[in-house]
Amino acid sequence: MNLALLLExxxxxxxxxxxxxxxxxxxxxxxxxxxxQQAAAWLETTSAEKxxxxxxxxxxxxxxxxxxxxxxxxxxxxxxxxxxxxLRKILARTTPSVSITAADALERxxxxxxxxxxxxxxxxxxxxxxxEHLGTFVAPDEVAIVLFTSGxxxxxxxxxxxxxxxxxxxxxxxxxLGCGEDEAALVSVPPYHIAGISAILSSxxxxxxIVYLPQFDPKTWVNTARDEGITHAMVVPTMLDxxxxxxxxxxxxxxxxxxxxxxGGRMPIPVIERAVELLPNIGFVNAYGLTETxxxxxILTPDDHHVAIASDDPEVRARLGSVGKxxxxxxxxxxxxxxxxxxxxxxxxxxxxxxxxxGEYEGxxxxxxxxxxxxxxxxxxxDEEGYLYVExxxxxxxxxxGENLSPGEIEDVILGHPSVMDVGVIxxxxxxxxxxxxxxxxxxxxxDVSEDEIADHVVSxxxxxxxxxxxxxxxxxxxxxxxxxxxxxLRERFADEG
Amino acid sequence: MDLKAGSRWTxxxxxxxxxxxxxxxxxxxxxxxxxxxxxxxxxxxGGAVEAGLDAEIAVGKRYADVAGDVELLVTKGGTGSLxxxxxxxxxxxxxxxxxxD
Numbered sequence: 001m002n003l004a005l006l007l008e009x010x011x012x013x014x015x016x017x018x019x020x021x022x023x024x025x026x027x028x029x030x031x032x033x034x035x036x037q038q039a040a041a042w043l044e045t046t047s048a049e050k051x052x053x054x055x056x057x058x059x060x061x062x063x064x065x066x067x068x069x070x071x072x073x074x075x076x077x078x079x080x081x082x083x084x085x086x087l088r089k090i091l092a093r094t095t096p097s098v099s100i101t102a103a104d105a106l107e108r109x110x111x112x113x114x115x116x117x118x119x120x121x122x123x124x125x126x127x128x129x130x131x132e133h134l135g136t137f138v139a140p141d142e143v144a145i146v147l148f149t150s151g152x153x154x155x156x157x158x159x160x161x162x163x164x165x166x167x168x169x170x171x172x173x174x175x176x177l178g179c180g181e182d183e184a185a186l187v188s189v190p191p192y193h194i195a196g197i198s199a200i201l202s203s204x205x206x207x208x209x210i211v212y213l214p215q216f217d218p219k220t221w222v223n224t225a226r227d228e229g230i231t232h233a234m235v236v237p238t239m240l241d242x243x244x245x246x247x248x249x250x251x252x253x254x255x256x257x258x259x260x261x262x263x264g265g266r267m268p269i270p271v272i273e274r275a276v277e278l279l280p281n282i283g284f285v286n287a288y289g290l291t292e293t294x295x296x297x298x299i300l301t302p303d304d305h306h307v308a309i310a311s312d313d314p315e316v317r318a319r320l321g322s323v324g325k326x327x328x329x330x331x332x333x334x335x336x337x338x339x340x341x342x343x344x345x346x347x348x349x350x351x352x353x354x355x356x357x358x359g360e361y362e363g364x365x366x367x368x369x370x371x372x373x374x375x376x377x378x379x380x381x382x383d384e385e386g387y388l389y390v391e392x393x394x395x396x397x398x399x400x401x402g403e404n405l406s407p408g409e410i411e412d413v414i415l416g417h418p419s420v421m422d423v424g425v426i427x428x429x430x431x432x433x434x435x436x437x438x439x440x441x442x443x444x445x446x447x448d449v450s451e452d453e454i455a456d457h458v459v460s461x462x463x464x465x466x467x468x469x470x471x472x473x474x475x476x477x478x479x480x481x482x483x484x485x486x487x488x489x490l491r492e493r494f495a496d497e498g
Numbered sequence: 499m500d501l502k503a504g505s506r507w508t509x510x511x512x513x514x515x516x517x518x519x520x521x522x523x524x525x526x527x528x529x530x531x532x533x534x535x536x537x538x539x540x541x542x543x544g545g546a547v548e549a550g551l552d553a554e555i556a557v558g559k560r561y562a563d564v565a566g567d568v569e570l571l572v573t574k575g576g577t578g579s580l581x582x583x584x585x586x587x588x589x590x591x592x593x594x595x596x597x598x599d
Contacts, residue, residue: 176558198599287598
C-alpha cells in the first residue's frame with residue numbers, strides 16, 4: 001500500500017477520465033499512471049535515493065510524486081524561492097538525490113555533491129520513454145514525502161510522512177471516485193506545501209481533474225477558474241482577499257465555482273464575511289492542518305458557515321472564527337504546560353492523534369507522546385459543541401502580566417476598523433508587564449487615523465489589557481509565500497525602530 | 499498467509515482485489531466468497547462464490563473486523579464476502595466529507 005496505489009485504483013475505475021489539464025486534450029488517469037510508471041523506471045536506473053522537485057506547479061509534479069512512490073524513493077519538493085545559501089544547504093541534506101529543476105534554478109544549484117539535476121522537459125521525456133519499472137514492493141511504513149518546514153528559528157526541519165500516514169488521510173476523508181465527471185480543481189498552492197501534495201492525492205482518489213497555475217496571481221486565477229470551468233479550489237488567506245478584490249474589479253463572478261476551501265494560516269473573520277457576501281452560492285470550507293499531520297485534521301463545513309452567519313447567537317456566530325470539528329479519524333485534546341487535559345473553553349496547546357499523524361522529523365525522530373499524541377505547538381480551545389478554535393502559534397502568544405493574549409483576536413478587531421487594510425500584532429518587551437501589545441497597521445489609501453483611535457477601537461470591543469501600547473503605521477506587512485504573516489520580522493522591525 | 503500491511507490479494511473466484519491496511523502478525527487466513535485469497539497477480543482458480551458468502555464488495559471501501567485488528571482496502575470491487583478466519587469483515591462506513599484540499 002503506497003501512494004501510487006491510489007492512482008492505480010482510479011486508473012482502473014475511470015481510465016479515460018481527465019486527470020490533469022483542460023477537459024479536452026488533458027492527461028487521463030490511465031496516461032498519468034503510465035507516465036508515472038515509466039518515470040519510475042528511469043528513476044530506478046539512477047543511484048538517487050530521493051527524488052527532489054525544484055520547480056513551479058506543472059503536470060510534471062503529480063507524475064514525479066507517483067513515480068517516486070512506485071520506485072520506493074521519498075519525494076522531496078523544495079521551495080525554489082529560498083535564498084541560494086539556504087537552498088543549497090537543504091539540497092545537500094537530500095543527497096544522494098536527483099532533482100527536477102526549473103531552468104532558472106540550474107545555475108544556483110550546480111556542484112552540490114551527490115545531487116544530479118535534470119530539467120522538467122528531460123523528466124517528461126523519461127516519463128514517455130517506454131521504460132518498465134521493477135514493481136518493487138513498497139511497504140506502508142517507508143517514507144513517502146519529505147517536506148522542509150518553514151522554520152522560524154534555526155535550520156528548517158525535514159518532516160517525514162510515511163505512505164501509511166498519507167494513505168490513511170486520503171482513504172479516510174475522500175470517497176473513491178466520489179467526484180462528478182464535471183468537477184475540476186484549480187491548484188495554485190506551491191508544490192512544497194503540504195496542501196499542494198494533498199490536492200494531488202485527494203483529486204486523484206476522488207477522480208477530480210486538476211488544473212495548475214504555475215504560480216498564484218489573482219487575475220490569472222479568476223480568469224483560469226472561469227475559462228476552465230473550475231468547480232473546486234483551495235486557497236490560503238492572502239490569496240482569498242486578493243481574489244475577492246479581483247472579482248469586484250471585474251464585476252463578474254465565477255459561475256462554475258461551487259466550493260472554496262481555505263487554510264494554511266489564520267483567516268481574518270472580515271475577509272471570510274466578505275467572501276460569503278460576494279460569493280453567496282459557494283460552499284466555503286475552513287481546513288486546519290499541519291505538514292506533520294498529513295494535511296487537514298479539522299474542518300468548518302459549508303453548513304457551519306451558513307449557520308454561523310445567519311445566527312444572532314454570539315456563540316454560534318463566533319464559530320466563523322473556528323476551524324470546525326475534527327475529521328472522523330482524528331482526536332483532539334487541549335492540554336496545559338504540564339500535559340493535563342483541559343476542560344471545554346480553556347485555552348492550551350492543541351494535541352492531535354490519528355493514523356494520518358506522523359509528527360516525525362529527519363534526524364530528530366518521532367515527537368509523539370508514548371500514547372500517540374502530537375503536540376502541534378498551536379494554541380487553542382474547544383467549545384461545548386466540539387468546535388476547535390486555533391489561536392496561533394504558542395510562540396506568538398503575548399503574555400501580559402500573567403494573562404495570555406492571542407494576537408489573532410486583537411488583529412480581527414483592528415481589521416474591523418473601516419480605515420484598516422491589514423494588521424499584524426506582536427508582543428514586545430515591557431518593564432512593567434513583561435510584554436505588551438504592539439500593532440503594525442496598514443491603512444487604506446487616503447485614510448488617516450490616529451494611534452489613539454485604533455487603540456480606542458480595540459478597547460471598545462475587547463478587555464483593556466488588549467489595548468495596543470504601541471502602534472506602528474507601515475506600507476505593508478511581511479508574509480511568506482504561502483501567506484503566513486512572519487511575526488519574527490515584525491519583532492525585529494520593532495526592536496530596530498523602537 | 500502472510501497478511502503484512504501493504505500486501506495485495508486477489509479473489510480466487512471473483513474480481514475482488516484488496517490491499518492489507520493492517521493485520522496482526524499471526525498467520526490469519528483471508529478468504530473471499532468462501533475461497534482463500536491469492537497473492538496479487540496469481541491465476542484465479544475459477545471456482546464459484548459460495549452461497550451465503552456472496553456479498554457485493556465495493557471498491558474504495560475499507561472492510562474491518564469488529565475488534566479493529568484487521569483492515570483491508572478494496573482496490574477492485576466484485577462479489578464474495580471477505581472473511582478473516584471465521585469472521586466476516588464489515589464495511590467501515592465513512593461519512594463523505596466536503597473537500598478541504
